[in-house]
Amino acid sequence: MEPRHLLVSACLTLLAAPILVAQEEGPAPLTEQQRAAHVLSRLAYGPRPGEIDRVLDMGVDNWLKNQFGFKQPEDPRLEDRLSEFQTLSMDIAECVTFTSTPRKEKSSIAEQRLARRKNRIPMEELMESIAFRAVFSERQTTEVMTEFWRNHFNVSFTKGQSIYAQMPDYERVVVQQNVWGSFPDMLTASATHPAMLNYLDNRLSRKPPSKQQLAELERRTKRSTGSKERAEEAVQIASQRGLNENYGRELLELHTLGVDNFYKQKDVIAVAECLTGWTIDARREGSRQYVFNPEMHVDGNKHVLGKLIREDRDGGPGQGMALLEMLGKHKGTADFIAMKMVRFLVADNPPEKLVAKVAKTYRKTDGDMVAMLETIIESEEFWDPANVRNKFKTPYEFIISALRITGCEIGSLGELERYLVAMGQPIYNCDDPTGYYDTSDAWLDPGVMALRWEFAVDLANGKVDAVAIPDSFYDQVPIDLPPRLWQHHLTQLILPGGAGARTRAALATVTSEYLEKRKVPDLYELGPELVGLLLGSPEFQQQ
Amino acid sequence: MNTTRRDFLRLAATAGILSQVDPFTSRMFAAPQSPTGSALVVIFLRGAADGMNMIVPMGDPGYEALRPTIATTIAEGVVPLDKTFGLHPAMKALKPVFDAGKFAPIVCAGSPHRTRSHFDAQDWMEFAAPGDRSMRNGWINRYLEVTKPKKDNVSEFRALGMQELLPRSLRGSYPVLAVPTSLGRRKTSKTLDRFERFYGDSGDMMEGGESMSGQREEDRAGVVQSGRITIETLRRFGEIIALAEKKKKKNIRNNQTVSGSSYPKSKFANRLKQIALVLRANEGLEVAGIDYGGWDDHTQEGGVEGRMADRMTDFSRSLAAFCQDLGPQLDTTSILVMSEFGRTCRENGNSGTDHGHGSNMLLFGGGVKGGKVHGDWRGLGETDLYQGRDLAVTTDFRDVMNEVLENTLGFDVPKEFFPQYKPLAVRGLF
Numbered sequence: 001m002e003p004r005h006l007l008v009s010a011c012l013t014l015l016a017a018p019i020l021v022a023q024e025e026g027p028a029p030l031t032e033q034q035r036a037a038h039v040l041s042r043l044a045y046g047p048r049p050g051e052i053d054r055v056l057d058m059g060v061d062n063w064l065k066n067q068f069g070f071k072q073p074e075d076p077r078l079e080d081r082l083s084e085f086q087t088l089s090m091d092i093a094e095c096v097t098f099t100s101t102p103r104k105e106k107s108s109i110a111e112q113r114l115a116r117r118k119n120r121i122p123m124e125e126l127m128e129s130i131a132f133r134a135v136f137s138e139r140q141t142t143e144v145m146t147e148f149w150r151n152h153f154n155v156s157f158t159k160g161q162s163i164y165a166q167m168p169d170y171e172r173v174v175v176q177q178n179v180w181g182s183f184p185d186m187l188t189a190s191a192t193h194p195a196m197l198n199y200l201d202n203r204l205s206r207k208p209p210s211k212q213q214l215a216e217l218e219r220r221t222k223r224s225t226g227s228k229e230r231a232e233e234a235v236q237i238a239s240q241r242g243l244n245e246n247y248g249r250e251l252l253e254l255h256t257l258g259v260d261n262f263y264k265q266k267d268v269i270a271v272a273e274c275l276t277g278w279t280i281d282a283r284r285e286g287s288r289q290y291v292f293n294p295e296m297h298v299d300g301n302k303h304v305l306g307k308l309i310r311e312d313r314d315g316g317p318g319q320g321m322a323l324l325e326m327l328g329k330h331k332g333t334a335d336f337i338a339m340k341m342v343r344f345l346v347a348d349n350p351p352e353k354l355v356a357k358v359a360k361t362y363r364k365t366d367g368d369m370v371a372m373l374e375t376i377i378e379s380e381e382f383w384d385p386a387n388v389r390n391k392f393k394t395p396y397e398f399i400i401s402a403l404r405i406t407g408c409e410i411g412s413l414g415e416l417e418r419y420l421v422a423m424g425q426p427i428y429n430c431d432d433p434t435g436y437y438d439t440s441d442a443w444l445d446p447g448v449m450a451l452r453w454e455f456a457v458d459l460a461n462g463k464v465d466a467v468a469i470p471d472s473f474y475d476q477v478p479i480d481l482p483p484r485l486w487q488h489h490l491t492q493l494i495l496p497g498g499a500g501a502r503t504r505a506a507l508a509t510v511t512s513e514y515l516e517k518r519k520v521p522d523l524y525e526l527g528p529e530l531v532g533l534l535l536g537s538p539e540f541q542q543q
Numbered sequence: 544m545n546t547t548r549r550d551f552l553r554l555a556a557t558a559g560i561l562s563q564v565d566p567f568t569s570r571m572f573a574a575p576q577s578p579t580g581s582a583l584v585v586i587f588l589r590g591a592a593d594g595m596n597m598i599v600p601m602g603d604p605g606y607e608a609l610r611p612t613i614a615t616t617i618a619e620g621v622v623p624l625d626k627t628f629g630l631h632p633a634m635k636a637l638k639p640v641f642d643a644g645k646f647a648p649i650v651c652a653g654s655p656h657r658t659r660s661h662f663d664a665q666d667w668m669e670f671a672a673p674g675d676r677s678m679r680n681g682w683i684n685r686y687l688e689v690t691k692p693k694k695d696n697v698s699e700f701r702a703l704g705m706q707e708l709l710p711r712s713l714r715g716s717y718p719v720l721a722v723p724t725s726l727g728r729r730k731t732s733k734t735l736d737r738f739e740r741f742y743g744d745s746g747d748m749m750e751g752g753e754s755m756s757g758q759r760e761e762d763r764a765g766v767v768q769s770g771r772i773t774i775e776t777l778r779r780f781g782e783i784i785a786l787a788e789k790k791k792k793k794n795i796r797n798n799q800t801v802s803g804s805s806y807p808k809s810k811f812a813n814r815l816k817q818i819a820l821v822l823r824a825n826e827g828l829e830v831a832g833i834d835y836g837g838w839d840d841h842t843q844e845g846g847v848e849g850r851m852a853d854r855m856t857d858f859s860r861s862l863a864a865f866c867q868d869l870g871p872q873l874d875t876t877s878i879l880v881m882s883e884f885g886r887t888c889r890e891n892g893n894s895g896t897d898h899g900h901g902s903n904m905l906l907f908g909g910g911v912k913g914g915k916v917h918g919d920w921r922g923l924g925e926t927d928l929y930q931g932r933d934l935a936v937t938t939d940f941r942d943v944m945n946e947v948l949e950n951t952l953g954f955d956v957p958k959e960f961f962p963q964y965k966p967l968a969v970r971g972l973f
């Protein structure tokens with residue numbers, strides 16, 4: 001035991017020379033320093049300057065305790081900043097009023113532009129606030145898990161303008177408020193949220209209208225338009241309305257059971273029928289919230305997964321609620337959620353034993369988020385050195401962690417968003433209901449690395465608009481040391497988990513080349529060059 | 544489910560690829576292997592495109608009744624291809640290609656698997672292995688792997704994904720470059736130089752100095768590998784495009800004929816334009832893949848005009864321009880268009896269509912038996928339809944892939960290349 005320990009710690013502290021170590025007995029358990037780096041990498045978007053020391057001071061376990069839930073006090077500067085956003089705390093009706101411009105017969109181009117601009121405010125504010133939280137929040141695990149659930153219950157701005165004003169409320173009411181609650185509660189919150197009802201079309205899904213309803217529609221349209229043809233046309237269109245399977249299918253496939261687990265096409269239809277009438281109150285003075293419309297509901301008992309789901313005798317949404325309750329308690333849901341969480345927090349190939357343990361916790365606690373997370377961090381697998389820095393960062397994780405580790409100051413999201421678009425992961429813009437994947441095979445295609453390198457170099461050289469690495473970051477390097485050694489300190493700052501031989505050799509070459517060129521070396525000149533390379537290094541691509 | 548790269552690395556390690564025979568050394572861009580330049584361009588319409596709204600069964604007596612608000616008719620501009628089928632008005636740009644015998648639509652093509660999940664169906668179509676969850680290599684990637692040239696003097700510039708992330712058909716053990724759209728050429732070239740040392744081929748895979756266990760070593764090696772391919776292939780790609788553009792300008796100055804094709808202004812058209820440049824450069828490009836997303840028309844699909852029509856207009860104009868741009872090179876090129884499944888024959892309650900089964904595939908190229916609609920059409924009666932609601936599949940998508948691989952790429956498709964595959968139909972597409 002002892003000699004191996006010595007060797008490993010020697011490797012970790014001696015950054016200068018590449019040493020090859022024959023490992024025969026398997027890796028040693030993580031040191032406290034490595035544990036701190038690991039939790040800050042996996043349950044946070046990487047450390048900010050000095051954060052590893054702060055976690056070590058308070059103890060890794062204490063840090064973790066504060067992170068599960070909202071116990072950790074928030075940074076007041078972040079709160080101040082978030083309070084400047086206008087739409088974040090609005091409910092949907094308020095947001096609709098805020099963004100809409102009264103229609104006029106003729107509006108000037110400037111007025112039209114202003115109207116469009118107003119429309120986009122909720123989108124811009126939501127995206128920017130999410131990035132700010134991810135970078136600056138002291139509740140890092142909350143942010144990491146919020147992002148996980150955002151993707152699990154994906155809704156997207158790509159749906160079009162109709163969803164813009166629904167999204168801030170979705171983020172708050174569905175995701176943020178349930179992130180430390182229970183999975184079934186989040187499921188119900190998503191199922192009854194206008195953004196989801198809109199995104200996956202359930203708001204439109206209904207039983208075909210009756211003859212009586214069509215006659216009523218004809219009469220009303222004729223009265224309001226005075227045109228017989230218009231009335232007939234309205235009836236023609238209305239008579240085609242009916243069931244829409246989109247949400248029913250994704251509810252089973254993506255939100256609860258996992259694809260083709262337990263269910264068949266007939267279950268998809270039955271699920272869609274149970275949920276007919278779950279729509280949005282879109283009347284002129286309506287609430288804009290979820291409402292159950294019994295006129296759209298397909299009446300009668302249904303069978304889902306071989307179980308009878310009774311019709312609500314009071315004519316309410318009880319049938320859909322019973323369906324959600326069944327799905328929330330289903331073994332398949334427990335397994336699927338457990339698998340996804342372990343894959344997200346431990347390894348792309350989730351260790352089966354741990355998945356089973358987390359699924360058991362789910363069943364025991366009715367999907368309690370804190371309990372499931374505790375099962376994960378109390379496991380051997382989470383702390384297994386094989387599962388440290390083994391996950392390829394998504395573009396979002398890469399950008400956020402680069403901003404954090406360099407202690408960046410951010411004025412606005414603006415250009416950062418453009419990099420996210422280029423790398424294929426703009427915030428809340430995943431068109432597919434799967435949400436963004438978190439596994440390497442979704443992101444590690446040859447080619448995309450070029451975009452990460454460009455971002456790394458641009459960031460380090462102050463070429464990203466409204467974003468800057470402060471001088472104080474470089475002030476951490478003891479400037480009176482020989483310039484040859486600056487690279488070691490910068491490496492420790494950007495790659496607290498250590499750098500491989502190739503990376504160290506490459507950095508040494510870059511440093512020597514610089515020192516040959518410059519008689520009077522300048523840390524604030526060489527530093528950015530090295531930081532760009534470190535952020536683009538293979539090591540930094542993994543969390 | 545996500546094991547592609549690991550499997551590759553494991554495979555590569557056992558095959559000694561990573562440790563001994565490094566395919567990415569300086570010899571990689573030697574003379575192209577097949578100067579004749581037979582090539583395949585694969586286009587995937589993501590989201591399950593409504594094939595019935597592209598190749599419209601206008602002559603089928605059941606058609607209009609099934610689609611009261613979204614059907615299109617000859618009177619509205621459907622372009623007849625034969626008695627039964629016509630092109631949607633938004634696809635009319637492809638009629639001249641059809642008339643020239645270089646466009647062969649195949650109706651009722653698709654997967655024998657019953658899934659209506661986009662994500663499974665896409666995976667299984669692009670892995671060409673319906674229902675097989677163990678397959679992680681795309682069908683094109685498998686082709687590249689099996690036909691990998693063994694010796695020097697080969698082009699490693701054989702396949703390109705024309706987007707940030709590779710289509711699944713190109714994913715797998717054979718390394719393929721995804722060409723990001725948003726790179727500035729000069730800046731990118733500098734960036735690539737800068738990072739070469741960090742991802743170059745001379746470094747050790749062991750990452751000594753850090754205690755890494757086997758799994759992590761593979762994970763890191765995957766990142767380094769990806770970076771290395773990025774540098775080498777992207778650099779070459781930039782050179783080819785720059786050279787081709789220079790040549791083109793010179794030709795224009797010298798008043799030499801260049802194809803008079805006019806691409807629409809769109810992302811899709813731009814990518815096709817780049818493929819044409821690379822193909823003309825004769826660098827040994829064999830396969831290029833592009834995705835075209837957004838076809839999941841559950842609501843407001845539209846008829847003659849509308850959301851789907853807008854997409855079809857861009858799609859068909861771009862393709863028509865591409866065919867023209869390729870000129871004589873089209874004779875040795877095939878373009879294959881597919882989508883994961885079709886949509887319900889009956890429109891749904893929201894002037895859209897839900898997930899269905901059979902769809903169609905579109906095949907273009909000088910070598911194809913075009914000017915004719917291929918495939919068996921059973922009609923739209925209740926009993927003709929799959930599960931009473933969707934088009935039946937009378938051509939397995941692998942039937943088409945099989946013929947394309949054999950005829951376009953001259954590939955003698957080995958048994959079990961398509962696992963568990965029994966040909967459904969020989970279509971005689973070439």
